[in-house]
Amino acid sequence: MSAEPIAPALLAWYRENGRLDLPWRQTRDPYALWLAEIMLQQTQVKTVLPYYQRFLQRFPDFERLAAADIDEVLHLWTGLGYYARARNLHACAKVIVTEHGGRFPADPAVAMSLPGIGRSTAHAILASAYDQDWAILDGNVKRVLSRYHAFAGDPASSEGQRLLWSLAEAETPVNAAHDYNQAIQDLGATLCSRSKPSCALCPLQPGCQAYLQGLTAQLPRRPERRQMPVRLAWLSIIEDGQHRVLLQRQGPAGLWGGLWTLPQRARDELEGPSEAAQGFAADLGLHLQVAGALPAARHTFTHFHLDYIPLLMRSMGTKGIRDAKDLAWVSPADPGRRGLARPTERILHQLAGTGQPKLW
DNA sequence: AATACGTGGTG
DNA sequence: TCACCAAGTAT
Structure with missing residues (x-):
């Protein structure tokens, strides 16, 4: 110097x-x-x-x-x-x-x-x-x-x-x-x-x-650019018949660690609406609406595939859903004092307002 | 050492 | 629209 x-x-x-x-x-x-x-x-x-x-x-x-x-x-x-x-x-x-x-x-x-x-x-x-x-x-x-x-x-x-x-x-x-x-x-x-x-x-x-x-x-020199990974996730809106939706707590590490989100699967785990969801929908005579299908950028989910599944609960049989400790049924208008991932918060807000998630 | 981790704003 | 940026740390 x-x-x-x-x-x-x-x-x-x-x-x-x-x-x-x-x-x-x-x-x-x-x-x-x-x-x-x-x-x-x-x-x-x-x-x-x-x-x-x-x-x-x-x-x-x-x-x-x-x-x-x-x-x-x-x-x-x-x-x-x-x-x-x-x-x-x-x-x-x-x-x-x-x-x-x-x-x-x-x-x-x-x-x-x-x-x-x-x-x-x-x-x-x-x-x-x-x-x-x-x-x-x-x-x-x-x-x-x-x-x-x-x-x-x-x-x-x-x-x-x-x-x-x-x-x-x-x-x-x-x-x-x-x-x-x-x-x-x-x-x-x-x-x-x-x-x-x-x-x-x-x-x-x-x-x-x-x-x-x-x-x-x-100056300062910029770091090397990295390829921006594209991630897709399926978020499921699952209602219980009283207009409450299911939230799932994420594990302690990783994206949104410790926060509550709509039940989700990464795209590489699941190509499309889950078989379970399709099966329940068929059993109940409901249509499974794929509400949106858009790409996401980096690790920020700006867009989602949404399974809009207005079905009654009890039949869900996946492992995650049985684990009641990390699950909660909440009113979209009042999800409680819990940490919500921003995108989930936005979708809940949409549900509370119009009953239908706005697609973006 | 390189990578993962969020979101809102900006040009 | 979209790549890039903004008071870093943990692994």
């Missing part, structure tokens, strides 16, 4: 232009800061804000969260995505209460050993809660540092990680990590954006190697 240190200009800029009004910047409560850091992983501020307020109101401290039902924790997380964060959050609160006296550990190594807390998150919390001088390295910091130092390597490689961490630590000022960490994130989230950065307004422009060399648009 040969250029000027960035902290002085960055901190001066932050005092005038930082987003000082963000709710997690109005507190030094380790619990609130921890919650914010977890929610902000891979998630933008605008998305987090309403979730943060609701969550903090319902679970204001480690003790309350540790004592909570996981269903309600996931309920408050519904729609935020990356649900392992919510499961880890709950587990982490329990560990903090039972093994750390209800106080967030002040040692970064101990903090990092907690579920859901990696190096950057641990450092962010300790810097803001306890005024410790730890560097952070998230997407914003990587982008700012990659540009300022014209780092053209692969940020995802182990060597790239190591180099970026060393840059991050070298730039983090002594006795001011708290403000500095916020400042560099704000810069990355506003002026030093991925596309079309506002270099004309940037306080780091005079020493920015990417800017001086005209490399801003090329």
Whole structure:
């Protein structure tokens, strides 16, 4: 690192232009800061804000969260995505209460050993809660540092990680990590954006190697593109005759882990409406309506095949359906305080409104 | 080391 | 429409 240190200009800029009004910047409560850091992983501020307020109101401290039902924790997380964060959050609160006296550990190594807390998150919390001088390295910091130092390597490689961490630590000022960490994130989230950065307004422009060399648009280097896998799933809407529908809890890992969804099968397991469903439909003289058939992108199911099966329940004989522990009949209008996968939530909403799922 | 994990917004 | 992006961690 040969250029000027960035902290002085960055901190001066932050005092005038930082987003000082963000709710997690109005507190030094380790619990609130921890919650914010977890929610902000891979998630933008605008998305987090309403979730943060609701969550903090319902679970204001480690003790309350540790004592909570996981269903309600996931309920408050519904729609935020990356649900392992919510499961880890709950587990982490329990560990903090039972093994750390209800106080967030002040040692970064101990903090990092907690579920859901990696190096950057641990450092962010300790810097803001306890005024410790730890560097952070998230997407914003990587982008700012990659540009300022014209780092053209692969940020995802182990060597790239190591180099970026060393840059991050070298730039983090002594006795001011708290403000500095916020400042560099704000810069990355506003002026030093991925596309079309506002270099004309940037306080780091005079020493920015990417800017001086005209490399801003090329840095940081993008990771290799991967083929986007297409997944299809069959979701079954199964009613019980009282306008309640069957939900099934997903296993603890994998997509929507711990959440409730409409009963589903991946396409590779099932080509079309299940034989069982077809059989029951035929027995009862009902038509099995395949309501929609559209492709899905990546691991986000934007479209579904829907088996619309308005049949009476008792006859379902699959293994999953017998396991009542992970099954629930719910009213689409009031599915209860359980974590719902977003697409399932949307379909329930449609059912509650019109009685028919809207196809998309 | 490479991959899985969500969702809403954007150009 | 659709690829890509946004305050990473766990395995």
